[in-house]
Amino acid sequence: MYSRTYKTLVSLPPLLWVGLFLLLPYALMFAHSFWAVHDGALVHQWNLHNYVTLFSKPVYVEVLLRTMRIAASVTLCSLLLGYPLAYYLSFRAGARKELLYQLVIVPLWVSYLVRGYAWKTILGSEGVLNGFLQYLHLTHAPVAFLLYSPFAVVLMLTHIYTPFVFLPIYAALEHIPRPLVEASHDLGAGSAQTFLRVILPLSIPGLLAGATFAFALSLGDFLAPLLVGGASGTMIANVVQSLFGAAYDWPLGAAISVCILIITISLLFLSERLEKRWSFK
Amino acid sequence: MSFAAANPQQQLSPELEALLELRGVAKCFGAREVLKNISLNIASGEFLTLLGESGSGKTTVLRLVAGFEQPSAGEIWMSGQRLDTLPPYKRRVNTVFQHYALFPHLSVRENVAYGLRVQKTSATEIGGRVDEALRMVKMQEFAASRPSKLSGGQQQRVALARALVNRPLLLLLDEPLSALDANLRKQMQGELKALQRELGITFLFVTHDQEEAMALSDRIALLRDGALEQVASPREIYEHPATAYTAQFIGQTNLLRGEILDGTARCGALQWPADGPSGAAIFSLRPEAIRLASDATAPPGTARFRATLQQQFFSGASELLEVHCDGGQLLRVRISARGPLSGEHDFIFSIADAIRVQE
Amino acid sequence: MSGHAPTRRAPLLAIYSAFVFIFIYLPVVVLILYSFNRDGVGGFPPRHLTFDWYRQLFADAPIWGAVVNSLTVAAGSVALSLTLGLLAALALDRATFPGKALFRRLVLLPLILPGIITGLSLLMFAVFAGAQLSLLSVFLGHGTALISVATTELFAGLQKMDRAQEEASLDLGATPWQTFWLVTLPNLKLSLIAAGLLIFTLSMDEIAVTFFLIGRDNTLPLEIWGRLRRGITPEINAVSTLIFAVSVALIVICYRVRTRGLGAEAQELLERL
Numbered sequence: 001m002y003s004r005t006y007k008t009l010v011s012l013p014p015l016l017w018v019g020l021f022l023l024l025p026y027a028l029m030f031a032h033s034f035w036a037v038h039d040g041a042l043v044h045q046w047n048l049h050n051y052v053t054l055f056s057k058p059v060y061v062e063v064l065l066r067t068m069r070i071a072a073s074v075t076l077c078s079l080l081l082g083y084p085l086a087y088y089l090s091f092r093a094g095a096r097k098e099l100l101y102q103l104v105i106v107p108l109w110v111s112y113l114v115r116g117y118a119w120k121t122i123l124g125s126e127g128v129l130n131g132f133l134q135y136l137h138l139t140h141a142p143v144a145f146l147l148y149s150p151f152a153v154v155l156m157l158t159h160i161y162t163p164f165v166f167l168p169i170y171a172a173l174e175h176i177p178r179p180l181v182e183a184s185h186d187l188g189a190g191s192a193q194t195f196l197r198v199i200l201p202l203s204i205p206g207l208l209a210g211a212t213f214a215f216a217l218s219l220g221d222f223l224a225p226l227l228v229g230g231a232s233g234t235m236i237a238n239v240v241q242s243l244f245g246a247a248y249d250w251p252l253g254a255a256i257s258v259c260i261l262i263i264t265i266s267l268l269f270l271s272e273r274l275e276k277r278w279s280f281k
Numbered sequence: 282m283s284f285a286a287a288n289p290q291q292q293l294s295p296e297l298e299a300l301l302e303l304r305g306v307a308k309c310f311g312a313r314e315v316l317k318n319i320s321l322n323i324a325s326g327e328f329l330t331l332l333g334e335s336g337s338g339k340t341t342v343l344r345l346v347a348g349f350e351q352p353s354a355g356e357i358w359m360s361g362q363r364l365d366t367l368p369p370y371k372r373r374v375n376t377v378f379q380h381y382a383l384f385p386h387l388s389v390r391e392n393v394a395y396g397l398r399v400q401k402t403s404a405t406e407i408g409g410r411v412d413e414a415l416r417m418v419k420m421q422e423f424a425a426s427r428p429s430k431l432s433g434g435q436q437q438r439v440a441l442a443r444a445l446v447n448r449p450l451l452l453l454l455d456e457p458l459s460a461l462d463a464n465l466r467k468q469m470q471g472e473l474k475a476l477q478r479e480l481g482i483t484f485l486f487v488t489h490d491q492e493e494a495m496a497l498s499d500r501i502a503l504l505r506d507g508a509l510e511q512v513a514s515p516r517e518i519y520e521h522p523a524t525a526y527t528a529q530f531i532g533q534t535n536l537l538r539g540e541i542l543d544g545t546a547r548c549g550a551l552q553w554p555a556d557g558p559s560g561a562a563i564f565s566l567r568p569e570a571i572r573l574a575s576d577a578t579a580p581p582g583t584a585r586f587r588a589t590l591q592q593q594f595f596s597g598a599s600e601l602l603e604v605h606c607d608g609g610q611l612l613r614v615r616i617s618a619r620g621p622l623s624g625e626h627d628f629i630f631s632i633a634d635a636i637r638v639q640e
Numbered sequence: 641m642s643g644h645a646p647t648r649r650a651p652l653l654a655i656y657s658a659f660v661f662i663f664i665y666l667p668v669v670v671l672i673l674y675s676f677n678r679d680g681v682g683g684f685p686p687r688h689l690t691f692d693w694y695r696q697l698f699a700d701a702p703i704w705g706a707v708v709n710s711l712t713v714a715a716g717s718v719a720l721s722l723t724l725g726l727l728a729a730l731a732l733d734r735a736t737f738p739g740k741a742l743f744r745r746l747v748l749l750p751l752i753l754p755g756i757i758t759g760l761s762l763l764m765f766a767v768f769a770g771a772q773l774s775l776l777s778v779f780l781g782h783g784t785a786l787i788s789v790a791t792t793e794l795f796a797g798l799q800k801m802d803r804a805q806e807e808a809s810l811d812l813g814a815t816p817w818q819t820f821w822l823v824t825l826p827n828l829k830l831s832l833i834a835a836g837l838l839i840f841t842l843s844m845d846e847i848a849v850t851f852f853l854i855g856r857d858n859t860l861p862l863e864i865w866g867r868l869r870r871g872i873t874p875e876i877n878a879v880s881t882l883i884f885a886v887s888v889a890l891i892v893i894c895y896r897v898r899t900r901g902l903g904a905e906a907q908e909l910l911e912r913l
Contacts, residue, residue, distance in 0.1 A: 001349050001807065003368075006816055007735035014728035014787070015737075018746055021784040025761035028768055081660045088657040092650045102891070107664050109887040111845045113861050114880040117868060118667030121674065121877075128670055135685065162664060191650075213752060220754020223847060227868070237756050244760060244852070254764075257757050264753055349807055369810040376811045382804035386826040396812030399822070447812065 026261070032254035042250060050255035060239065060256075067236040070154055071218040075165075077158040078214045082165035083207070087199070090173035091181075101170070108163045116227045119156045123147040123228065148230025156224050161217070165210035172206025173199065204278040212271040216264045236260065300325040300483050301346065301364075301451060306355035308341055308507075315341050316507045319355070323451075323485060328477050330486045330494040332530075333504035339487045342504070343453050346485065347376050360450065370399075375444035376453040380460065381436045383428035389415070389439050390424040396447040414446035417476065434465045441473075445480070454486045458493065470496055491531045495519065503527055524639045528565035535571075535612045537564040537635070546635070549608025553584035553632045563638050568601065568615035570634035574627035583629045588612065590622055604628070668884060675877035693878040703879060706863035713779045713859060714843035720783035721839050722832060725790020732791070733798045748792065750785040755848025758785050763852040774855035781853045782843045789842065790835045797831030837894055841887065 034046050054060050089100050107115070122128045125142035133139045145151055176199060184194040222237035229235070236256060243253030299322040308316040316338045323329050331339040344350045346357060348369030357365040364372060375396070384392050393414055397407045415421045418438035428436055437457060444452055454473075458466045474497050477484050488494055494501050495515040503510040503518065511523045522528035525536055539548030541562050546555035548564060555562075579585040588604035591611070595618065602614040602622070614628060678688035697703065728747055732740070750758050762781050766773060805827065809819040825832075847861045854862055860883075864876060 001810075002734050003816065007731070007737075010727045011731040011735045011737055014724045014731060014747070015743060017724055017784070018728075018743065018787070021762070021765070021780065022746055022749070022758075025758075025765040028764045029757070029761045032764060081663065084653060085657050085660045088650070088653050092653060103661070104664070106888060106891060107668065109841055109891055110668060110884050111861065111880070111887075113845070113847055113864055114671065114883055115667055117864075117876060117880060118671040120868075122667060122670055128674070131685075159663065159667065162660070216752050217754055220756050222756055237754065240756060240760070241851075244763070250764075253760070257760055260754060261757055268752060347807075347811055349810075368815075369807075370813045370815055374811075376808070378804045378808055380802070380804060382802060382808040384805060384808075384823060384826075386829075395809070395814070395822075399809075399812065399814040399818050443808075443812065 029254050029257055029261075032251050033258045035251045035254075037249050037251055040248065050252045051259075053252060054255055054259065060236075063234060063239055064236050064259075066150065066234075067219060070150055070157070070233075070235060071215050073154045074157040074161060074218040075211050075215045077154065078161045078165040079207070079211060081158065081162045082210065083169055085162075086166050086170040086173055087195075090170060091199075104163055104166055112160060112223070115160060116156055116224060119152065119159065120147070120227050123152055123155070147228055148233065150229070150233045152228035152230075153224050153233045153235070156228050157218050157221060160224075161214040164217075165214050168206040168209040168213075169203060170206075172203040176202050201278070202280065205275040208271050208275050208278070212267055216267055219263065220260050298325050299323065300327075300360060301485070302358040303342070303346075304356045304358065306342075306345060306352045306357060308338070308345060308350065309353045314507060316345075316352075319507075319509060321502060321509065321512065323483060325483055326481045328474070328484045328486065328497060328499045330488060330498040330501050331504060332488060332491060332494045332501050334489060334530075336506075337504040338507040339489075339504050340455060343376070343455055343485065343487050346451070347374055347453055348372050373450040374453060375447050375449040375451075376455065377437075377440050377444050377457045379455045379457065381428075381440040383436055383439055383443070385428055387428075388424070389420065389426050389428065389431075392428065392439060393443045393446050395443065400447075410446050411442075414442040417445065418442045433460055434469065437461065437469065441476075445482070449482065451483045451485060454484060456488055459488070459490075466493075473497065495531070501531075503530065505530075521636060522565055522638055525563050525565065528636070528638050533568055533613060533615075535566045535568065535610075536638075537566055537610070538562075539564070549610045550606045551584065551586050551608065551610075553635065555632070555635075555637075557637065563640065564635045565638050566612075566630060566635050568613040569599075571612070571614040571616075571628050571630045573616060574629045579629060582633065583631055584635075585627060585629045587625060587627050589625050593622060671877055672881045672884065675874055675881045677874060693874040697875050697878045697882075700875065702858075703860070703863060706858045706860045709775055709857050710844050710860040713775055713782060714840050716779045717782040717786055717843040718836050718839050720779075721786040721790045722836055724783075725787045725835065726794050726828075726832075728787060728791045729794035729798055732795055748788045751788040751792070755785070755846075756852075759849035759852035762849070766853070772855065773853055775857050775859075777853040777855065778850050778859060781849045782846055785846075785849055786839045786842060789839055793831050793835035793838070794828060797828045801827045834894075837890065841890070 033050055034048065036043050036045050036047060036049060038045075054064075085104070089097050089104075093100055120127075123146040124130070125144065125147065127147065129146060130139070130142045133143070180198055180202075181194055184198050189197065220237050221235065222241050225233050225235045225238050229238075237260070240253045240256045240260075243249045243256070301321075301323040303319050303321045306316060306319045307314070319338075319342065331342055333339045341350065345352055345365070348365075348367065352365055356363060359373070364374075384395065387395065390411055393411045394407050397410060402410075411424075412421070415424055418441050420435065420438050420442060423431065423435065423439075428439065431439065437460075440457070458469050458473075461469060470493060473484075486494075486497065498515055500512060500514050501518050502512045505526055511518055511527045513521075518527065519531055522531065522534075528534045529536065537548035537551065539546060539551075539562060540560060541547075541555050541557050542559050544554055544556070546553055546562060546564065574585060586606060588606045590602060591605050592603040594601040594603075598618060599615050600618055600622075602616065604612050604614055604626070606612060675693055676689040676691070678690045678692065728743075731737075732744055732747075737743075759781065762777070762784070763773075766777055771777060801824075805823050806819055809823045810816070814822060845861060846859075847865065850859055850862060858866065860879075864879065867873070867876060
């Protein structure tokens with residue numbers, strides 16, 4: 001139905017743009033990861049040095065592992081918060097479902113920076129939380145680990161990504177035909193059984209989508225550590241950032257970025273595979 | 282004058298101009314051959330129905346004529362000019378879509394005016410023609426409404442008006458009544474037929490409902506697996522089906538398989554004198570052609586057989602009997618309603634009603 | 641999905657859900673509250689409520705300069721992303737060409753890839769091309785990264801559209817060009833608005849990609865970021881509260897436009913647009 005001219009006209013501009021502004025830059029980054037820096041200048045000397053450094057130097061390995069741990073924690077916590085919320089809204093909230101849904105969405109529109117900053121003011125030693133605890137005489141001195149720690153990073157990122165995890169899970173739960181739940185009850189299963197045997201399995205694609213999103217984006221986050229992470233909460237993206245800044249080693253930074261890219265893409269593929277296995281149409 | 286009145290025979294007689302000609306049209310989707318070598322002429326002013334099961338290719342024929350697909354082979358001509366090389370918006374052909382495809386963001390009036398607007402017709406002329414079209418389908422009072430506010434039947438009328446207002450040479454209708462409920466369907470069938478008669482526009486109608494096809498058409502083109510099985514008037518196709526498939530698809534029938542030997546047809550326990558070369562043969566015998574034998578003698582020109590009643594289905598004016606013949610065949614017999622029957626009975630049928638068909 | 645399972649009260653779950661809500665909203669509430677606190681951020685409870693920080697904010701020229709910059713970039717990004725995103729969605733929906741699968745993945749990649757990667761790649765590209773970093777580079781970065789948002793939304797809109805309408809338009813004599821403007825675009829109106837709003841918001845809030853592409857002129861997030869490095873002042877609370885208020889206002893408008901909240905005539909007007 002669509003002529004060749006039509007199809008060419010719609011395909012060419014985005015193809016060219018994406019090729020120039022996405023493919024080429026990513027390719028450049030990939031190329032940079034194989035180059036080196038000598039005496040403060042970039043040298044186009046093809047080698048695998050950067051990757052070797054990344055995986056052998058303890059400082060990098062440690063940060064990488066810490067980052068994965070943080071990302072995993074964020075994903076887990078977001079799921080633990082987001083899933084029950086989605087379940088409650090979808091199955092138990094009744095008439096208020098629509099309103100509550102909008103209320104969950106609202107924070108998504110609030111600036112990331114704003115929310116991170118808010119946590120900073122809450123968790124600080126002079127912050128609101130400490131003030132509150134002392135006001136209630138639960139503590140007598142500021143609790144240190146609240147801010148400038150991996151804990152703070154996990155807390156902030158969980159706060160950011162819980163709504164993101166909520167969305168696909170809610171959508172998946174809403175798609176479950178209610179007659180299935182009724183049939184399960186009819187056959188003798190209680191709420192908990194119905195959840196484990198019917199609702200949870202059918203919601204897995206949404207769960208995977210949300211988890212992938214939270215993990216991938218937490219993995220590459222560099223702002224949260226800068227805001228609330230302190231020295232002990234540095235993540236791999238901060239390392240990259242400094243390599244592109246003061247520490248000036250673009251090739252090494254590129255290599256780390258490529259690794260993050262590969263991890264993200266692998267995660268995507270894995271998630272897609274699993275989603276297909278768990279989607280029953 | 283309608284096509285049917287001008288042409289009592291079923292085939293397209295040479296004096297009648299063919300408006301549309303399909304010459305050896307074939308269509309493949311990848312490796313799948315959806316249409317195989319279709320050659321068909323449609324006369325000006327005719328109501329022709331493409332009839333077939335889903336997957337028979339009837340909608341594909343329509344889309345080829347409309348211009349949404351290109352033939353893989355063959356040509357389509359209209360009024361003596363090549364049609365298949367033209368894009369859809371240059372053809373004097375309009376379509377009524379199965380699910381109406383009304384523009385939701387336009388009012389009924391704007392929908393109907395759409396074709397005239399894009400052809401840059403003058404505003405005054407548009408106004409007059411749109412009003413006329415809406416009057417034709419009895420939707421004048423809904424002119425300002427949105428399609429979403431209309432019922433299925435009403436949307437269907439608007440779709441019809443939208444197509445007709447452009448005064449096409451040929452109107453294509455893709456199962457337009459299939460989404461309507463039974464009563465509304467019957468009513469719309471009547472209105473469509475009357476409209477076609479009045480306007481004299483050539484209709485190419487697609488349906489899978491053989492009753493609908495028989496009620497509306499001047500001629501029926503029966504499609505089977507992408508090929509034309511038979512093209513004839515409804516009466517002709519019903520009374521003289523060419524193949525077993527046609528006999529079974531149109532109306533109900535009993536297919537009697539047997540052979541002709543030395544001037545006698547033998548199918549199981551049934552036999553009657555028949556012309557034709559000896560060999561295997563299939564006969565189509567309609568249920569209503571069989572009657573209960575009222576006395577012991579078989580009048581000339583009839584055949585007689587005995588069968589046991591298996592099941593009886595009452596349907597108001599008639600009964601449908603399933604009977605088991607001595608030869609083992611199960612036949613269907615339709616007789617006028619007369620109360621429950623049982624046991625063995627004698628049946629007769631006119632030999633002329635046993636039509637020989639091809640496989 | 642039809643039918644209604646009776647919603648049985650689940651008190652524990654309700655309480656847990658309430659906690660999650662509190663967790664989600666707490667920082668924002670604290671933020672707003674303390675923007676009125678005379679003694680600045682921190683401590684508890686906040687005393688001496690005042691509008692001082694807001695007064696200081698309104699006199700703060702660099703912030704408003706940054707706001708203008710952000711608005712400009714956001715507006716430009718909406719235009720760029722929507723145009724390219726629409727074309728990409730049409731291409732994915734209707735055309736087949738070698739490398740289509742790769743193209744689809746590439747277009748959607750920036751959605752899930754951490755911003756730092758896209759930002760750094762574009763930085764390398766800018767250096768490679770010998771370009772200066774400025775609001776223009778920021779604009780190009782946002783526009784490119786946000787094509788994915790537009791494509792996703794518009795592709796979904798295309799799939800929902802009744803294909804027969806375009807065929808009907810062609811059938812009635814409109815050329816493909818006319819059909820696009822008279823039928824396809826009106827059907828995509830809601831998707832275009834939704835995508836536009838989302839792109840605008842994301843661009844206004846964008847930091848990760850912007851971080852590496854910024855020149856001398858700051859966008860709002862980066863202006864705030866710079867101040868954060870220097871020290872916390874409640875003025876930042878004030879501007880954050882304002883950002884929050886605007887965001888909420890936008891959502892409410894968006895929501896009301898979508899539902900029957902708007903009068904019937906206004907809705908007709910919107911559909912006519």
